[in-house]
Amino acid sequence: MDPVSTRSEYRKREESITLSPLEEQLAVERDPSGGVTEVLTLNIGPHHPATHGVLRLLVTLEGEVVRDLRPIIGYVHTGIEKTAEDKAYWKVIPVVERMDYLSYYFNAMAFCGAVETLLECEVPKRAQYLRVIHLELNRIMSHLVWLGTSALDLGAMSMFWYCFRERELILDLFEQSSGQRMHTRYFQVGGVIEDIPLGFEEKLREFIAIMPGRVDQYNDLLKRNEILLQRLRGTCPLDEESLLALGVTGPLLRAAGNPWDLRKAAPYSSYEDFSFKIPVGTVGDNYDRYAVRVAEIYESVKIIEQALDGLPEGPHITADRKVALPPRHELATSMEALIHHFKLVTEGFRPPPGEVYYPIESPRGELGCFVRSDGSAKPARVHMRDPSFVNLQATAAMTRGAYIADLIATLAMLDPILGGIDR
Amino acid sequence: MEIIRQSIGDPQSFRERGLRARDLLRGDLEGLELERHVEESILTTTLEKAVDWARSNSLFPATFGLACCAIEMMSIVAARVDVARFGFEAFRASPRQADLLILSGRVSIKMAPVVRRIYDQMLEPKWAIAMGACSSSMGVFNNYAIVPADKFMPVDVHVPGCPPRPEALMHGILKLRKMIQDDPDLGWRERYGAVGTEELLPEANPVVENPGA
Amino acid sequence: MPDQVGLELIATALGESIPGSVLETTFFRERAAVHVAPESVRQVLSTLKEDHGYRALMSVHGVDYYPHEPRLGVHYELLDMGRVDRLSVKLRVPLDAPNVESVTPDWPTANHQEREVFDMFGVHFDGHPDLRRILMPEDYEGHPQRRDFPLGGEPVLFTHNEVSSPGWTR
Numbered sequence: 070m071d072p073v074s075t076r077s078e079y080r081k082r083e084e085s086i087t088l089s090p091l092e093e094q095l096a097v098e099r100d101p102s103g104g105v106t107e108v109l110t111l112n113i114g115p116h117h118p119a120t121h122g123v124l125r126l127l128v129t130l131e132g133e134v135v136r137d138l139r140p141i142i143g144y145v146h147t148g149i150e151k152t153a154e155d156k157a158y159w160k161v162i163p164v165v166e167r168m169d170y171l172s173y174y175f176n177a178m179a180f181c182g183a184v185e186t187l188l189e190c191e192v193p194k195r196a197q198y199l200r201v202i203h204l205e206l207n208r209i210m211s212h213l214v215w216l217g218t219s220a221l222d223l224g225a226m227s228m229f230w231y232c233f234r235e236r237e238l239i240l241d242l243f244e245q246s247s248g249q250r251m252h253t254r255y256f257q258v259g260g261v262i263e264d265i266p267l268g269f270e271e272k273l274r275e276f277i278a279i280m281p282g283r284v285d286q287y288n289d290l291l292k293r294n295e296i297l298l299q300r301l302r303g304t305c306p307l308d309e310e311s312l313l314a315l316g317v318t319g320p321l322l323r324a325a326g327n328p329w330d331l332r333k334a335a336p337y338s339s340y341e342d343f344s345f346k347i348p349v350g351t352v353g354d355n356y357d358r359y360a361v362r363v364a365e366i367y368e369s370v371k372i373i374e375q376a377l378d379g380l381p382e383g384p385h386i387t388a389d390r391k392v393a394l395p396p397r398h399e400l401a402t403s404m405e406a407l408i409h410h411f412k413l414v415t416e417g418f419r420p421p422p423g424e425v426y427y428p429i430e431s432p433r434g435e436l437g438c439f440v441r442s443d444g445s446a447k448p449a450r451v452h453m454r455d456p457s458f459v460n461l462q463a464t465a466a467m468t469r470g471a472y473i474a475d476l477i478a479t480l481a482m483l484d485p486i487l488g489g490i491d492r
Numbered sequence: 493m494e495i496i497r498q499s500i501g502d503p504q505s506f507r508e509r510g511l512r513a514r515d516l517l518r519g520d521l522e523g524l525e526l527e528r529h530v531e532e533s534i535l536t537t538t539l540e541k542a543v544d545w546a547r548s549n550s551l552f553p554a555t556f557g558l559a560c561c562a563i564e565m566m567s568i569v570a571a572r573v574d575v576a577r578f579g580f581e582a583f584r585a586s587p588r589q590a591d592l593l594i595l596s597g598r599v600s601i602k603m604a605p606v607v608r609r610i611y612d613q614m615l616e617p618k619w620a621i622a623m624g625a626c627s628s629s630m631g632v633f634n635n636y637a638i639v640p641a642d643k644f645m646p647v648d649v650h651v652p653g654c655p656p657r658p659e660a661l662m663h664g665i666l667k668l669r670k671m672i673q674d675d676p677d678l679g680w681r682e683r684y685g686a687v688g689t690e691e692l693l694p695e696a697n698p699v700v701e702n703p704g705a
Numbered sequence: 706m707p708d709q710v711g712l713e714l715i716a717t718a719l720g721e722s723i724p725g726s727v728l729e730t731t732f733f734r735e736r737a738a739v740h741v742a743p744e745s746v747r748q749v750l751s752t753l754k755e756d757h758g759y760r761a762l763m764s765v766h767g768v769d770y771y772p773h774e775p776r777l778g779v780h781y782e783l784l785d786m787g788r789v790d791r792l793s794v795k796l797r798v799p800l801d802a803p804n805v806e807s808v809t810p811d812w813p814t815a816n817h818q819e820r821e822v823f824d825m826f827g828v829h830f831d832g833h834p835d836l837r838r839i840l841m842p843e844d845y846e847g848h849p850q851r852r853d854f855p856l857g858g859e860p861v862l863f864t865h866n867e868v869s870s871p872g873w874t875r
Contacts, residue, residue: 233570316814636857
């Protein structure tokens, strides 16, 4: 088999040097008088230090000004949704966690929430509060990684080490509660897998005590830094109408002035018990996007403190033995517990047939999980409406007419996570 | 990877060594004394060993973060597990300047040719670490969309984990360092007869018809 | 979510303005869904946006209902931010005529999402400005997320054991 002759047009184009679908159009449009304007189509990625993962951009440049931008994704497509159809419901949780790999608790929460809605299963109050604590810790951690890598993109390299110093503290907390730093399968259908151990509360209180001071340190470094202001202030704004039309949610929408946050609008998992503010920007440029996310860290610390103070006693997972595993000491004494354990581990629970879409507020926007159940022990369809996937469509609108340097800054402020985009 | 510490010894012998060094510099040291001094204070080795030592202690990893493992790879650059103490903090963006490819994350079928191209662009000697379960074996996802790294490029060290802790990745890198220092028989290179891998160049004068699809 | 009564009112209003569009309504676990005929989906979404206030399209995703016919489904998740209401619009198309009118001209957010449904399920969106595969390589054959597409996967193989592993061509 001769590989060259069976290569498709697509492959030949990928291996060629000139990719010019946009050049011809724009060269003709821009100069009707007959002169030649040179327009360059540049391929950024998929391997590039500044694209937060394997994102490929076809950028059409006139000099240094971006005229058009087309993102090409799919370089880390893992077929997670297809794999999820092959596994029992609780085995889907670790698989689905690896989609948006910086906000793994959120992926698990969306999925567990959807399945709990299908099952009409009550999650005990303590489990809800524990979930909130871990979700907000994950939100802080995601914003820290975003801040570190964005500052790295903009040239402020020392921020990276400061942010990752705090991230290590948070990962220590995750390790204490679940044993894993990342992709902890801590959230289970019906609650959380284990109650928090002794010492978690003290360590968490220490963390809450120092975190606001650390964010003040970051602000001292960055907030009134002349270079940051020049690079972010006034660059690539996009108004609220366009953002809504493009389906953008999360800090990007809040930076443009719309205070849409699912934690306040449609509270889930006891978020209505906590009082916190939603930081909102005014102009919708890169500086507002940056400021909104940093302010959100303060608010998340407040939520964690309230959740920890108000943590109720109770079970950490639902008592419904048809959904959650019985505690191990019961297996020695109760026959029913043994049978339930056996059935759950070998086959898993069977939700009634139906379709549910469960949206939550992840650090990047609305993360929704669609689960379709056909009555068997494996889901018939799992789909994550990933916020980064939808937010990416706004990149072209934001960066038209801006310089390449602004393009890099905008990508950083967009906070795309390719695992969620490609799934 | 042991660090051998030699004590200075008693002050008298230290002074003697100092005086001998001064004589050497003046050109006054001769004969037996010279031989003994050379034996004690100068490290003799083969050129290969020296070069291997230098190579192993100054690996330039290529920034190649694909998925979740990339975050843990960023953690090794951070302060807690500090890769700069070994000299590997200079992550180069250009494959031409890098000699270590840390494949961190799942390699999809769309990405595999790109990885291969970057690996080809790296100059010899080059090494590859498959970090995490997804790149070494299929990991959590054994399905249509992922390719294990061994299928399209040779890998020297596999680091298991999902994602591996930064300490685990560090252990893998140090293991690779030891491999380079010991100048192994370079296993897969001998079997393939591969000293340099070819870079796949695009066809000259490609004809792009109807590219606007 | 609109409650059951609200859902029925919306469905009736839709049925009157666009005859033949509403096939069914479902109210499951406090979530409202309207099943529509595939030809009318763009008009239905526009009517819901203008007359009923569902101005945000949050998600467009596909489902394969194998073995029930018609097999391929496309779901549109609508959101009314003012009243915090969600409504799903669902349609189903058979495998031999998987054509749905694209809503991208009205809702720019559906651009990449419809491409994904096309890539994974093979539903062709007529009128989409740039219908190409988005997640798989563009010359990939097959639509992976369909239920009869095999899961795939590889036996685990390392460079050091390729000679001894069975089936590895040498």
